[in-house]
Amino acid sequence: MNNKFHFLISVIFLIGSITLSAQNIKTPRLSPAASVSHEIGLSCIQINYSSPGVNNRTIYGVLVPYDVIWRAGANENTTISFSDNSKINGYDIPAGTYGFHIIPTQYEWTLIFNKEFKNWGSFFYDDSKDQLRINVKPVNAEHQERLVYGFENYTPNSIDVYMHWEKKKVSFTVEFDVHNIAIESFKEQLKGISGFGWQGPMQAANYCLQNNIELELGLKWIDQSINSQKNIHNLMMKASILQQLGRSNDIESLTDDIAKFIGEANEFQANNYANILMNLGELNKAIDVFKSNLDKYPESWNAIQSLAEAYVKLNDNSKAIELYKKALEIAPSNQKARIEKEINRLEK
Secondary structure, three states: OHHHHHHHHHHHHHHHHHHHHHOOOOOOOOOOEEEEEEEEOOEEEEEEEEOOEOOOOOOEOOOEOOOOOEOOOOOOOEEEEEOOOEEEOOEEEOOEEEEEEEEOOOOOEEEEEEOOOOOOOOOOOOHHHEEEEEEEOOEEEEEEEEEEEEEEEEEOOEEEEEEEEEEEEEEEEEEOOHHHHHHHHHHHHOOOHHHHOOHHHHHHHHHHHHHOOOHHHHHHHHHHHHHHOOOHHHHHHHHHHHHHHOOHHHHHHHHHHHHHHHHHOOHHHHHHHHHHHHHOOOHHHHHHHHHHHHHHOOOOHHHHHHHHHHHHHOOOHHHHHHHHHHHHHHOOHHHHHHHHHHHHHHHO
């Protein structure tokens, strides 16, 4: 009977606690939540933190003591997530979410990326779960009232992440293997619905071509595109990849197929096809394509000067000069000096 009484009292206390909790309202935080993110290639960095203010306080060495681990923000763990494997200041770090902590000193700070990220602040920090520690020197900066995280010094495969509060700023560099991540992503994407059409494989092949990487794999992808639906776009893409690989014999066997679709080509594609023919020694065929392209785009300085280049190859300098002068009249300013130089060379 006594045990039942104690159980009843416990249940009443629990219900009362739940009821009181349910009556709470959400109020503004003194240190509001914030989030920043940035993409590099197909990868993403995201930082979630709380942003305390200076409020006329002495921050470093007092509010944030030296030689003591700090949550690098306020309230819950500051967290940083990497969608893919990356490097931080040259050190490997696997994809995932990490609790971010700092041990500041007067001269050098230790930045900590810890595998436990759901704690409140640094009170339950466990150094055995550190994934990475790096030492960096903070720099003096303009006063920043509220703590902020941000990104700067962007490159195609890296970016600097910084934390700025009061008059101190600390940063580190995150680097992704952008090309490898992209290639692996394409492999996975092309196992899905994207692999059934011609556009997806061609986009993957184009990435290889534009970055001059994995060209043999790019060739397989463009063949996959052509097998799905042959058109001027993927045929010209294949020709460009073969050209990059130096396989002129294979390009030659492709030209008849391209010729069937050349009427659908845009200015760039037709121009590129004519250049391919010219490189194969098919000069008269190339001139026919250049002329057809110029008929289609009569106001294009590039179409005019491309035909001029073909006449140079044909040793018809007078015709080439005539075309170059026509191109010079409508060429953009950054191209005029080059065209003038070519005219002067031919007139000597």
